[in-house]
Amino acid sequence: MNVLQVLPSLNSGGVEKGTLEIASALVEAGHHSTVLSAGGRLVEPLEKSGSKHVTWDIGKKSLSSFFQVRKIRHWLAKENFDVVHVRSRMPAWIIWLAWRKMPPNHRPRLVSTMHGLHSVNRYSEIMTCGERVIAVSKSVEHYIKANYPRADHRKLRLIYRGIDAHEFPYGYRADDKWKESFFKQHPSLEKSLIVTLPGRMTRLKGHLGFIDIISNLKNKGLDVKGLVIGGEDPKRKGYAEEVYQAVAEKGLASDIIFAGHRSDMKELYSISSVILSLSTKPESFGRTVLEPLSMGVPVVGYSHGGVGEILTALFPDGAAELNNVKQVQEKVTAILQGKSKPVIENKQFLLSEMKRKTLELYETLTQEKR
Known part of the structure; x- marks a missing residue:
């Protein structure tokens, strides 16, 4: 052809x-x-x-x-x-x-x-x-x-x-050399449970809800750090400033790391305890949900659009109602405390x-x- x-x-x-x-x-x-x-x-x-x-x-x-x-x-x-x-x-x-x-x-x-x-x-x-x-x-x-x-x-x-199962293999763990380099750059993350939010800095991605979740988890006595992966949107500088200000007001400057755009997503997923998907607009598919799930890393997200389909198939425990930040927080807590079922191996997507x-x-x- x-x-x-x-x-x-x-x-x-x-x-x-x-x-x-x-x-x-x-x-x-x-x-x-x-x-x-x-x-x-x-x-x-x-x-x-x-x-x-x-x-x-x-x-x-x-x-x-x-x-x-x-x-x-x-x-x-x-x-x-x-x-x-x-x-x-x-x-x-x-x-x-x-x-x-x-x-x-x-x-x-x-x-x-x-x-x-x-x-x-x-x-x-x-x-x-x-x-x-x-x-x-x-x-x-x-x-x-x-x-x-x-x-x-x-x-x-x-x-x-x-996605290619070899690119995001089930059970993958980053090697010691990568971890040494990354934790040297971000030492506060090394000994903590990492909750990660991938996505560019736009309002639809739910960064303000993410900040509330990290704050509440810490108030419950959990040793967690937040990791935001994704660069600022040049057209939405005001929103990025709003996010940074919210972090400062809640006293989380040392607890939420903004890593910017990264190409080593597989390694970042592997050191995360849980990944969040807080997009308020339904996505047609949801690659940043499927990639960590394919590695066996739990994801909690709003169950709508393609993200909802992927969570239903591979990790039903991670499906939360749209805009229900409290439910997301409860599901994250269950995962961090080992009370959640394991992720099903991806054989569908x-x-x-x-x-x-x-x-x-x-x-x-x-x-x-x-």
Whole structure:
């Protein structure tokens, strides 16, 4: 097969990571893989793994982007792709407008993936344009059915995002060299129980609730420290200052560590007693919940969206009601006191399954009568 994936850019993020994973799977299976985007730091690893990258900016939310439709149509016809897979709204509009005017018997098959729980409007509805529409979780599948009645629900296919079991192995522990280096940098964490909140510094991630939880746990006599992983959002400096002020007011300056953006997540999960997911907005999947759970590290989070699905499957004891900080605190206490059941080994949300099902979808669609 000759497959094209389309997205705005290749810098970072879950959509970008999934694109590279499918590109790699295509190459490994002997197919031709091309990715179209405006470029970014992930172009190099994409090309090293055997895929071709075409630099073309069709992700800009501007009327000028629509002037590229005709050029895209000619290019698609020339390249003779079997499948075109769109993963983001603006590029999906450009590709769909080009694709729909191509002769039906000579155009590629069109696949779209709904990666997020987008705002409900005509602009977002384009993500249901594919001849097959991939939903990355049951939450996304239900969201499409509830909010886009014009979409043909027979086109929907549930393919969970997945992680590499070797990348986040069950029972993994960081080596002594890494721990020595990390605890030298943050000595206050070495002898304490660590409660970790991964996520960029935005209000939706629940940092203020996290501060309350750490404060209450300490007031109960538990020797805990809070670890926040994730950098400040340049557009939300005021919120970051609000979080730091709340820490100071509660006298927790030495008890909550802000580690900023980190690339050694596996090691950080491994030294944590429990991970929290306090996002007040439902997520379409929840990779930072699945990664520690796959290692056997308990997670407590608000049970909605994709996070709720993952917790229900792998660690039901960690599922808390939305915005119920007190319940989160109780569940964390039970884990720290050893009164909670162990995490179930992840055999459902696997990268190998995501790759297999996606390539199978491509193959089935290309063989299907138009």
